[in-house]
Amino acid sequence: MADGSSETKSSNQMWGGRFASGPDAIMEEINASISFDKKLYAQDIRGSIAHATMLAHQGIISADDKDKIVHGLNTILSEIESGAFEFSRRLEDIHMNVEARLATLIGPAAGRLHTARSRNDQVALDFRLWVKEELQKTEKALTALIAAFLDRADEHADTVMPGFTHLQTAQPVTFGHHCMAYVEMFGRDRSRVRHAIEHMDESPIGAAALAGTGFPIDRHMTAKALGFREPTRNSIDTVSDRDFALEFLSIASIAATHLSRLAEEIVIWSTPQFGFIRLSDAFSTGSSIMPQKKNPDAAELVRAKTGRINGSLVALLTVMKGLPLAYSKDMQEDKEQVFDAAESLELAIAAMTGMVRDMTVRADRMKAAAGSGYSTATDLADWLVREAGLPFRDAHHVTGRAVALAEQKGCDLADLSLADLQSINPAITEKVFDVLTVEASVASRTSFGGTAPAEVRKQIAWWRARN
Ligand code: ARG
Numbered sequence: 001m002a003d004g005s006s007e008t009k010s011s012n013q014m015w016g017g018r019f020a021s022g023p024d025a026i027m028e029e030i031n032a033s034i035s036f037d038k039k040l041y042a043q044d045i046r047g048s049i050a051h052a053t054m055l056a057h058q059g060i061i062s063a064d065d066k067d068k069i070v071h072g073l074n075t076i077l078s079e080i081e082s083g084a085f086e087f088s089r090r091l092e093d094i095h096m097n098v099e100a101r102l103a104t105l106i107g108p109a110a111g112r113l114h115t116a117r118s119r120n121d122q123v124a125l126d127f128r129l130w131v132k133e134e135l136q137k138t139e140k141a142l143t144a145l146i147a148a149f150l151d152r153a154d155e156h157a158d159t160v161m162p163g164f165t166h167l168q169t170a171q172p173v174t175f176g177h178h179c180m181a182y183v184e185m186f187g188r189d190r191s192r193v194r195h196a197i198e199h200m201d202e203s204p205i206g207a208a209a210l211a212g213t214g215f216p217i218d219r220h221m222t223a224k225a226l227g228f229r230e231p232t233r234n235s236i237d238t239v240s241d242r243d244f245a246l247e248f249l250s251i252a253s254i255a256a257t258h259l260s261r262l263a264e265e266i267v268i269w270s271t272p273q274f275g276f277i278r279l280s281d282a283f284s285t286g287s288s289i290m291p292q293k294k295n296p297d298a299a300e301l302v303r304a305k306t307g308r309i310n311g312s313l314v315a316l317l318t319v320m321k322g323l324p325l326a327y328s329k330d331m332q333e334d335k336e337q338v339f340d341a342a343e344s345l346e347l348a349i350a351a352m353t354g355m356v357r358d359m360t361v362r363a364d365r366m367k368a369a370a371g372s373g374y375s376t377a378t379d380l381a382d383w384l385v386r387e388a389g390l391p392f393r394d395a396h397h398v399t400g401r402a403v404a405l406a407e408q409k410g411c412d413l414a415d416l417s418l419a420d421l422q423s424i425n426p427a428i429t430e431k432v433f434d435v436l437t438v439e440a441s442v443a444s445r446t447s448f449g450g451t452a453p454a455e456v457r458k459q460i461a462w463w464r465a466r467n
Contacts (some may be wrong), residue, residue, distance in 0.1 A: 029179040033332050034087050037094045039339060041080045044094050045073045047122060051205055060116065060215050068330040072106040073098070093332075094126070102207055109215045117208060117217035120239040120327040122202035127335065129226065131248050135193050140416040141349040142190040144256070146183050146467050148356040153179035153460050157453045160438045161276065161366035162375055167268075169373030172438040173451040175361060180459050182262055188461070189255040196251055200244035203228035207238035210326035225334055240326045242316070244336045248312035252345045253306075259348050260306035263299040266355060267306045270296050275365045280358035283351070298351045308448050312337035374403045374413055379435040379444065388427035396426045399458040 019064035049070050056066035061234040076098055079085040091097045101109040138366040156175040161172035162215075203223035206213070206444035232238040270284075279296055287293035316337045319330050377399050384395035401424045407415050409420075421428040433442055446452040449459070 002333075004321065010431040011037050014399050023339060027410060028089060028092075031092060031329075032089045032090055033093045033335065034091065036096055036336050036339060037123075037126075037332075038087055038097070039124040039335075040123075040130055043061050043126040043133075044098055044122070045077050047129065047205060047226065048098070048113060049127045050222045050386045051117055051297045053225065055112070055115055055215075057221065058218055060111045060217070065112050068106040068109040070114050072102045072110065075105055076101050091122075093119070095122050095363060096408075101362050102189055116213040116217050117205065118239075120209050121235075122206050123332075124207070124239055125226070127338075128200055128204060128244050130246050131338065134196060134338075135200075135251075136249060137341075138251075138345065138349070139190055139193045139197075139256075141190070141346060141353070142186050142193065143189075144355070145349055145353045146186050146190070146463070148353050148458055149186070150178045150463055152176075152356060152361070152466060153183065153456065156361055156363070157456045157460070159361065159363045159366060160370045160442055162370045163451070169369070169375050170193045171378055171445075171451075172375050172441045173368045174442055174453060174456060175363070175366060176456045176460070177451040180456060180463075182258070183459075184461055185258040186255070187466075189251065189258060192251045192254065196244070196247045199247060199253045201229040202232040203230070204232050204238045204241075206231060207235035209234050210239050236326050240323070242320055245338050246313070246316055246320065249309070249316055249341055252341045254308045256306040256309040256345060256348060259352055260303045262352060263303040263306075266299040266359070267296050267303070268296075270299075274369070275362055276369070277362060278360040279355060280360070283355045283358055288396070298355060302348045302351055308344050309341045310342040335345065357451055365460075369439065372414060372416075374406065376413055376436050376438065376441045377403055379441045380413060380432065383432050383435045384425065384427070385409070387429070387431065388425070390425075390427075435454060 020060065037057055052061065052066050052069040052073075055061045056063050061069075076085065079101075084205040085101070087097055091100050099110060099113065115415055150395065153176040156179065159175040159176075160172050161175045161178065162169045163171050163178070186254075203219065203226055205222050205226070206219035208216050223231045224228070232241075243291065266277065266279070268274055270279050278300075279294065283296075283298045284294045285297045287295065287416070319333050367371060380402060381399040384390045384398055385392050388395075391396065402413060402416065403422060405420060405424065406416055409416070418428070418430055418432075421432065442451050442453065444452065446455055
């Protein structure tokens, strides 16, 4: 037993240095989960109340015992919430801590609560309830982030900026269009969250240790009481399954990867060299030595949290991959990964929402950058196809020569004279200058999902109706 009696045993010579007593203390340390699974107290108590209520309804325990159990569990809930509850590592986990306290509070009736139940289905229930609630919070947080982006996109549907591929200037786009790319990404994350809530909406309680139970329980009743659509259908799978945790971590990893790409853009955009945005004081820090600095620490930390979240996914996948059915204690390692990832994700989404809402968009800097780097070269090529009837490949070649000439003269495409352009291809007329400005370029990209302000406004309206 991992109790006081172990104190008398001598420490192991090889690894007992930090232990006052023998192997039992080590066993207790490796085995206990209370330090982290106490986070599940509310779900544990809710699950037990539903279970006891069902047991009484089915005549498996008396109504009197059920009343004592429910009353005792509610007392424990307030004790934990007021900080008066003493958690004990000797009692291993949240389930046994609650049950032991219940016995102290109500006596022998407490012993009836665990009828037709095991900690295997109990932990599967508690943790699933917790993850489901966390996903509901994530859904709200993503909605707020999407709302922040929709507002910025509205405001900047006409703000021209360089669009990049390979981080090299590609074609002009609008900042509103770029914001809407993130709306699409976080919108997909949110739909993954909704699907996952659907997937995990099945109640594990009543699977018992792995084989179900001979008591006449009603799993549909507990499922309903706990807000699940229905009970799980296979008791072996139920206690073996941690897909709900893996799905949470997968969704969190993909969302965090999106946040990290945004963080990276914010870091780049806020450099003096780019100067596309200015972060608010509320979401940046200064330097203790260099007075001129304003650092994007929040964005950098969002980028870094992604490493943690992705790490949690890999950790739990690795824990699960070798486990035979049904429950193995390895699965106790699921919780810390999920708790840590959930905390990191919540914080990262909140920080990003704040940064996006607060940042100053420097439209003048974006426009100046959009016009450099020959970003309208494709527009010239398209014009040659449309107006002069050239095959696109030839137009590409002619445009390449125009870019080379501009480069040689140290000017932009729009600054070349008509004579210069005609020296490359005589079919070019004065009208070409209409497409060489960045505004004309973005306005022309009216294909569905394209960067034309009118098109971007349509996409904003589509999302507003769904957010
Ligand atoms: N603390 C355990 C966990 O988190 C609860 C389940 C224990 N079940 C068992 N058969 N030892 O996984």
